[in-house]
Amino acid sequence: MLWLGFGIYTIFIILIFWFFIIAKLHIYKFRHYSVHIEPVTKTLVTILMILALTGYYLLFSSSTIGTDTRTVEQTISTEIY
Numbered sequence: 001m002l003w004l005g006f007g008i009y010t011i012f013i014i015l016i017f018w019f020f021i022i023a024k025l026h027i028y029k030f031r032h033y034s035v036h037i038e039p040v041t042k043t044l045v046t047i048l049m050i051l052a053l054t055g056y057y058l059l060f061s062s063s064t065i066g067t068d069t070r071t072v073e074q075t076i077s078t079e080i081y
Contacts, residue, residue, distance in 0.1 A: 002063040009059055013052050020048060 024041055031037045 002060070005059055005063070009055060013055070016048065017052075020045065 024045075027037055027041060
């Protein structure tokens with residue numbers, strides 16, 4: 001299940017960064033119109049990288065939580081009142 005989530009998340013991140021790179025190319029064509037375009041673009045790529053790495057960390061940390069499985073015999077408990 002980890003590898004399925006890893007693959008889906010990787011495809012999602014690749015699509016986001018692909019759209020960002022295309023937008024960055026178009027934005028840098030018009031960077032002479034405003035001095036704020038380059039700093040905002042650098043800030044946005046930093047935020048995207050932090051979010052992508054945080055997502056990978058959460059994906060790997062959540063996959064190790066539920067690995068303790070029990071058999072039917074281990075879950076049956078006899079309660080005496």
